Amino acid sequence: MARPFLPPRWFVRGAWKTHKLVLRATNDRGLRPPVPGRCGIMRLTTTGRRSGEPRAVVLCYIEDDGRLVTLAMNGWDPADPAWWKNLQARPAATVDLAGGASRPVTAARATGAERERLWAAMHDYSGYGDIDAFAGRRGRETAVVVLS
Template sequence: MLPPRWFVRSAWVAHKLLLRATSDRGLHPPTPERCGILRLHTVGRRSGEPRAVVLCYIEDEGRLVTLAMNGWDPADPAWWLNLKTRPSATVDTAGGPRAVTAARATGPERDRLWAELHTVKGYGDLDELSARRGRETAVVVLTPDTPN
């Protein structure tokens, strides 16, 4: 049974506050057993204001992979809408900040990454959560920008 949506959202807000209070000590890389935690910085698509969100992620060949799932709400999360408008962003990870470019995984790549996301703890029952949304959940790939 899934916890109420308000509980999940409250837990992420608490985690975000904890990161701020502990100088980001809660950010950690993924392991084979669990997802990593990063902070994603975007620009609001309508406001133009900076936005930040804490997300679970896995790594795939140097890229960071996460899900655009707003709990099990049918609506896409604001951070994903922001990235669809402006795909350039930055992430804070345990290894430090870096610039990234976001894209939606499609076709066989999406299927492969979706299966990989099932193998780590942190996301819960992805199939049940996705079914509650009533539509496909975007698998978001954050590719680090190469330095010039």
Template sequence: MNEKKPPFVPPRWFVRIAWAVHRGIFRVTRGRRGLWLPKPNKWGALRLTTTGRRTGEKRSVILGYYDDGANLVTMAMNGWGEGHPAWWLNLLADPDATVELANGHRAVIASAAEGAERARLWARWKEMGDDVDGYATLRSTETPVVVLSPRG
């Protein structure tokens, strides 16, 4: 039997520290570092700002993404840990958000890709070299593929 073993994921404490360091770099450099545009077969990084579903306050997170025409595509993967990330739960409650890219800001509306669209967008993530199928096996729920479409 040649069963493929799941990909390595660092311990949760390490993932959380890495996220904090990334946000700190963004903050300390006043946004000059920490965001980048995607390249062919490489994802970029954006800053998503949602409205907190309980507090109504603005909440920001830095996420990997790629362009799909006018849309931006990311995954609600919670560092490949269990459960959905808070930013995705916020978008489910209020899909209007803003994104900051390395080259500007954009108002967006979020939705979950489904069916053939989800399969196409997931396949694109796989082309970028990450073992998204393997990482997805670490979660008991399906990882939402999130489409951020231009608003207005």
């Protein structure tokens, strides 16, 4: 079986940095709620685990019973993303959503049957691609992060 195509890491990182700049320039018009078949886009602001400074990242997400759910992927790189490491050290964060809504959240890692259910739910949304094939390239389990 052929490995799924992944753009080079520099491209993935550049695309997300560009997205952050576009959001800033357009007063967050690129943020969107999830709709059937398409993940939402949110801005997550964590506190740096070493610096104590705010750190913002733009992420795809889905909703699950009022909670926001995302994957701790790093462009499918084996290393965990810095935002997930920050949340593991300090679970309190803030999310900015479409329409100017901002709210505090607390992060937790989904485990067991809940993780499997949420992972399966991700298959119904574009934006993640072939998550099973991509996750297999990481060489370890991708955390499913629940923000409530």
